[in-house]
Amino acid sequence: MNQMEIAIPKTSAVMKALLKADYTTLWRNRRAVILVILVPMIIVFSWKGFVRIAGGAFVLSNAITLGLVAIGLMGYTNSIARDRDKGVFQRLRVTPLPLWAIMASRLLVQLSVIMILTLVVFISGYQFDHISMPLAGYVVTLLTSIIGGAVYLALGQAIVGRIQNAETVNSTSRLIYFAFIMVGIFGEAISVAEPEMKWLGSIVTWTPYGTVKDILAGSLELSKWTSHTTQALLLTIGYTIVFATLGIKWFKWSTK
Amino acid sequence: MDTQLTNILQVDDLNVFYDSFQAVKDVSFHVKQGEIFGLLGPNGAGKTSTLSAVEGLIKQQSGTVTVAGYDTLKHPLHAKAAMGVQLQATSFQPELNVSEILELYASLYGLDLTREKLQKLLKEINLAEAENKRFGQLSGGQQQRVSLAITTIHDPKLVLLDEPTSGLDPQSRRRLWSRIDAIREKGHGVVLTTHSMEEAEAVCDRISIIDHGRIIETDTPQALIDKHRDDLAVIAVSRRGKVTLEDVFIALTGLDIRG
Numbered sequence: 001m002n003q004m005e006i007a008i009p010k011t012s013a014v015m016k017a018l019l020k021a022d023y024t025t026l027w028r029n030r031r032a033v034i035l036v037i038l039v040p041m042i043i044v045f046s047w048k049g050f051v052r053i054a055g056g057a058f059v060l061s062n063a064i065t066l067g068l069v070a071i072g073l074m075g076y077t078n079s080i081a082r083d084r085d086k087g088v089f090q091r092l093r094v095t096p097l098p099l100w101a102i103m104a105s106r107l108l109v110q111l112s113v114i115m116i117l118t119l120v121v122f123i124s125g126y127q128f129d130h131i132s133m134p135l136a137g138y139v140v141t142l143l144t145s146i147i148g149g150a151v152y153l154a155l156g157q158a159i160v161g162r163i164q165n166a167e168t169v170n171s172t173s174r175l176i177y178f179a180f181i182m183v184g185i186f187g188e189a190i191s192v193a194e195p196e197m198k199w200l201g202s203i204v205t206w207t208p209y210g211t212v213k214d215i216l217a218g219s220l221e222l223s224k225w226t227s228h229t230t231q232a233l234l235l236t237i238g239y240t241i242v243f244a245t246l247g248i249k250w251f252k253w254s255t256k
Numbered sequence: 257m258d259t260q261l262t263n264i265l266q267v268d269d270l271n272v273f274y275d276s277f278q279a280v281k282d283v284s285f286h287v288k289q290g291e292i293f294g295l296l297g298p299n300g301a302g303k304t305s306t307l308s309a310v311e312g313l314i315k316q317q318s319g320t321v322t323v324a325g326y327d328t329l330k331h332p333l334h335a336k337a338a339m340g341v342q343l344q345a346t347s348f349q350p351e352l353n354v355s356e357i358l359e360l361y362a363s364l365y366g367l368d369l370t371r372e373k374l375q376k377l378l379k380e381i382n383l384a385e386a387e388n389k390r391f392g393q394l395s396g397g398q399q400q401r402v403s404l405a406i407t408t409i410h411d412p413k414l415v416l417l418d419e420p421t422s423g424l425d426p427q428s429r430r431r432l433w434s435r436i437d438a439i440r441e442k443g444h445g446v447v448l449t450t451h452s453m454e455e456a457e458a459v460c461d462r463i464s465i466i467d468h469g470r471i472i473e474t475d476t477p478q479a480l481i482d483k484h485r486d487d488l489a490v491i492a493v494s495r496r497g498k499v500t501l502e503d504v505f506i507a508l509t510g511l512d513i514r515g
Contacts, residue, residue, distance in 0.1 A: 008337045009337075087346050098333070
């Protein structure tokens with residue numbers, strides 16, 4: 001059959017359209033975004049006492065990490081599961097756009113939320129706890145928060161890839177979010193407050209929570225960046241690669 | 257005229273599997289420019305699987321699908337740009353309103369939908385008042401009109417409609433038939449799946465009856481009736497002495513209720 005003349009849209013134009021739609025969606029869901037950011041703010045506010053014991057970087061890094069967990073597991077995962085369940089992706093897939101563009105747009109929007117979260121934590125830390133870090137620390141932490149956020153976005157991708165049902169995805173991601181809160185708030189806090197519980201801290205430190213928290217703390221105080229922080233960074237990247245590989249391998253665009 | 261040019265869709269020896277289950281078996285058919293082609297079959301017969309392979313939603317294990325001359329596996333973006341698709345169950349981002357959805361899909365086909373064009377389009381589909389409503393707030397008929405407007409927004413060479421009239425009232429159904437006729441009059445090809453024999457007879461130029469993943473018959477509705485009019489199985493299921501397309505369909509696919 002002879003080929004007819006068919007024009008396909010430019011990828012840049014397609015990405016622009018997807019981003020516009022995804023940012024509009026984010027704006028209309030701003031209450032959910034505020035709730036996601038609220039938890040780290042509560043941490044910053046309520047952990048005032050820890051600033052003296054463990055330092056400002058400890059408090060800020062924990063607050064950001066918990067926010068990153070919420071963005072990856074609650075925001076991204078559930079929005080993907082919902083749209084897949086409703087057939088939104090199938091509708092997009094029959095248009096002439098590269099498939100990667102659909103996910104790239106979603107991820108870029110989440111990266112923006114990560115940046116907003118990190119900035120809000122910096123500001124609240126300064127306002128509530130008078131935590132002040134070197135400017136370089138703030139700048140580097142904005143970048144490492146993206147690396148840290150990638151772990152939880154990848155983990156969310158793995159969850160939504162493995163589980164097809166949107167409600168099961170929702171409950172599973174909540175459960176894992178709760179587990180990370182437990183590890184983060186209690187594991188970290190107990191190991192700092194109780195010297196005989198230090199062993200708990202050494203377990204927590206190599207979990208995805210611990211590695212992300214450590215690289216964030218190391219970024220905030222670059223002078224305290226050690227070989228341990230470098231190992232945490234490498235492990236964070238490793239976790240991201242594993243979760244993302246599984247998430248891409250398992251992911252199906254439709255639940256049918 | 258070159259017949260190769262007139263075929264807007266060419267499906268050859270298509271085979272689709274879901275794990276070990278074969279949903280589509282050696283299916284071949286073509287759709288000409290300016291033709292409405294119906295794909296009829298009971299539930300689970302392979303209609304949607306066949307369409308999904310054409311749309312690029314699932315990958316066939318063997319066989320070729322060519323849209324406007326583009327192999328859907330080798331040139332998926334060109335093939336998709338030549339198609340307009342209305343899925344059986346479709347949805348749009350629930351946070352977006354009608355205007356935003358239309359703008360998004362126009363952009364995805366590389367079109368610049370100006371405010372004037374948008375207003376004109378909304379007027380055409382009788383949704384000028386609902387432009388700021390979210391898709392989920394629209395009635396079934398309104399949702400269907402938005403969906404069809406998006407399907408045809410880029411004036412595609414081939415339009416694929418998967419059970420487009422299910423759940424619509426008779427008025428909306430008649431209006432949709434007129435819109436499908438208008439697409440044909442532009443010289444574009446249309447493939448539709450339906451459970452309604454009345455619809456197939458009223459709208460389709462040719463139909464294929466598919467069952468258990470295989471095409472059993474392909475012809476014009478009237479030719480199929482004439483061909484099977486005297487079959488004992490058709491006479492046995494016919495009512496009031498008049499043989500209809502539905503009688504032929506039931507005789508060919510059986511009386512058993514499927515999934």
